[in-house]
Amino acid sequence: MPRIEAVDFFYVSMPKVEDIGDGSQDACVVRVALGSQLGWGECEAAPLPTIAALVCPMSHSACHPVIESVLGATIATPDDIRALGDRVRARSLDLLQAEHALSGIDMALWDALGRATGEPAWALLGYRKSWPKLPYASVLFGDTASDTLAKAKAIRKKGFRAAKFGWGPFGAGTVKQDVDQLHAAREGLGRDGVLLVDAGTVWVEDLKAGLKRLKALAEVKATWLEEPFVSGALDEYKALAKRSKVRLAGGEGAHNFHMARHMIDHAGIGYVQIDAGRIGGISVAKRVADYAKKKGVTYVNHTFTSHLALSASLQPFAGLKDHVICEYPLEAKPVALAITRDRILPDTGGMVAAPDAPGLGLTIDPKALKPYLLDVEIKVGGKALYRTPRL
Ligand SMILES: [Mg+2]
Numbered sequence: 001m002p003r004i005e006a007v008d009f010f011y012v013s014m015p016k017v018e019d020i021g022d023g024s025q026d027a028c029v030v031r032v033a034l035g036s037q038l039g040w041g042e043c044e045a046a047p048l049p050t051i052a053a054l055v056c057p058m059s060h061s062a063c064h065p066v067i068e069s070v071l072g073a074t075i076a077t078p079d080d081i082r083a084l085g086d087r088v089r090a091r092s093l094d095l096l097q098a099e100h101a102l103s104g105i106d107m108a109l110w111d112a113l114g115r116a117t118g119e120p121a122w123a124l125l126g127y128r129k130s131w132p133k134l135p136y137a138s139v140l141f142g143d144t145a146s147d148t149l150a151k152a153k154a155i156r157k158k159g160f161r162a163a164k165f166g167w168g169p170f171g172a173g174t175v176k177q178d179v180d181q182l183h184a185a186r187e188g189l190g191r192d193g194v195l196l197v198d199a200g201t202v203w204v205e206d207l208k209a210g211l212k213r214l215k216a217l218a219e220v221k222a223t224w225l226e227e228p229f230v231s232g233a234l235d236e237y238k239a240l241a242k243r244s245k246v247r248l249a250g251g252e253g254a255h256n257f258h259m260a261r262h263m264i265d266h267a268g269i270g271y272v273q274i275d276a277g278r279i280g281g282i283s284v285a286k287r288v289a290d291y292a293k294k295k296g297v298t299y300v301n302h303t304f305t306s307h308l309a310l311s312a313s314l315q316p317f318a319g320l321k322d323h324v325i326c327e328y329p330l331e332a333k334p335v336a337l338a339i340t341r342d343r344i345l346p347d348t349g350g351m352v353a354a355p356d357a358p359g360l361g362l363t364i365d366p367k368a369l370k371p372y373l374l375d376v377e378i379k380v381g382g383k384a385l386y387r388t389p390r391l
Helices: 047-055 066-070 078-091 098-117 145-157 175-189 207-211 214-219 234-243 257-266 282-295 307-317 366-372
Strands: 004-013 026-034 037-043 134-140 162-166 194-198 224-226 247-250 271-274 298-301 325-329 377-380 383-387
Touching: 004 047, 004 066, 004 098, 004 366, 026 047, 026 098, 037 098, 037 307, 047 066, 047 098, 047 377, 047 383, 066 078, 066 098, 078 098, 078 282, 098 282, 098 307, 134 145, 134 194, 145 162, 145 175, 162 175, 175 194, 175 214, 207 234, 224 271, 234 247, 234 257, 257 271, 257 282, 271 282, 282 298, 282 307, 298 307, 298 325, 307 325
Parallel strands: 134 162, 134 325, 162 194, 194 224, 224 247, 247 271, 271 298
Antiparallel strands: 004 026, 026 037, 377 383
16 A cells, blocks of 8 residues: 655745746645655645645644644545545644645645556546636736736737736726726737636725726626635625626635635635645545535636646546636746646647646656755754755
C-alpha cells in the first residue's frame, strides 16, 4: 500500500511583487511522494504562511501542523484522499491557513494517484469524459477605458470569444468611469462576445454602490457580475441579485465546502466560482460541483495562476457537460508559466478541456522554476522546522 513518503513546499516568486490584483506573481508549489510516484499541486495562497501552516509547532489539540496528519498516510483510493482531508481539517481546525496548505497537497495526491493508476484525475472522480469548456480570457481592467478597449480588441484577435475584466480601477471611482469601462470592454469584444465583469469585492457590503452599476451592466449585456461584495455578505448579494437582470457570480473566497454551499443557498448567485487551490483541493471542489449541479447553479473554476492550477481546477467539473464557461489565465507572470512544461491550449474550435492523461496531465519543469525559487528557513527555538527542499 503506497504511503505518503514526503511533502515538500516550494516558495517561488517574481523578483518584484507589485501591488496589483494579480495572484500569479508568486506561488506555493507542492510536491508529494506517494510511494515512488511524485505528484504536484499548487496552493492559491501567500506562500510563507502556507509553509508555516505545514510545519508550525502544535499550538493545541485542534492546531496541529498539517504535515503531522499527512506524512506516512496510506493512499490507495480516492476515498483515502478524501479521508485525509477530513483528518487535516479536524486536527488543524483552528489553523486557518491549513485549508490552503491542504489544497495543494490534495491536488498533488490526485495527480500522484492518477499517474500510479494511469487514470486522469477526472476519471478517478467518477466522470466518463472531460467535456470541452469555453475559456474566457481573464484580465484586469485597463487603467482607463481606452486601455480596456485595446485589451478587449487584443483578446478578440487572439481568438477568444469570451473575456472577463476585473479589479483595477473598476468600482473604486465614479459611476460614469465604470460605465465608460463597461462600454469599452463591450465595444472591444464585439456584440457577440461573452462579457464577464469582476468587481473584485470592491464594494465590500455597500449595496447602494452595486445598485448604481446595474443599469450599465445590463446595457452591455454582461453575462455575470462577479464578487460585488466580500464572500459571505449573503444579505447584500441576495438583495442585489433580486434587482439585477445580470446574474451574480461568486465563491472564489470560499475556503471550505460550507462557505460555498452558503453562497449557493443564500446569495442568489447564478454561478459559483471555486478555486481548488483554496477550498481544500480537488476533493472539496468536486463536492461543491455536485451540490451546485443539484441546486441549478452553474459551476465555474477560479484560476488566475498556472496551468497546473488550471488543470486542477478543471477536474472537479470536467464531466459536467452543461457547465461550459471556464476561467483561463491570460496574463500569468513568467513564474506561473515556468511551473509546467506544457500548457492547456484552446483547440481549433477555441475550447479547452482537462487533459486526457494520467493525473493532472501536465509535466512539471523544475529547471525552469529554479530561478524563481526563494531560499527560506523557518527556525523556532534554534531548531530549523523548514528549509527550502531540493527542487
Ligand atoms: Mg474574481
